[in-house]
Amino acid sequence: MTEDLLGHATDLLGDRRVGAVELRFLAGRLSESLRVVVRIAESRGARLEVPGP
Incomplete structure (x- = not known):
């Protein structure tokens, strides 16, 4: 899911027409x-396992 979301984020952030609602939704999914x-x-x-002294 994370890989798909990162690809979607790249597309949205590259589109100057994307509004605050879409960006807020994206931020929620990324979180x-x-x-x-x-x-x-x-x-x-x-x-x-943590190696001991």
């Missing part, structure tokens, strides 16, 4: 996507 990415990264990081 949702980033939350998922952070959650996955934290989950994977928590499973990594």
Whole structure:
């Protein structure tokens, strides 16, 4: 989903005719996507073994 959203963001940001409503919607979806990415990264990081001294 994130890759598709990034492509869509590139298209929207390149179009000067896009209004505030569309940009606000895009920002909301990007925020949702980033939350998922952070959650996955934290989950994977928590499973990594940390070498001891």
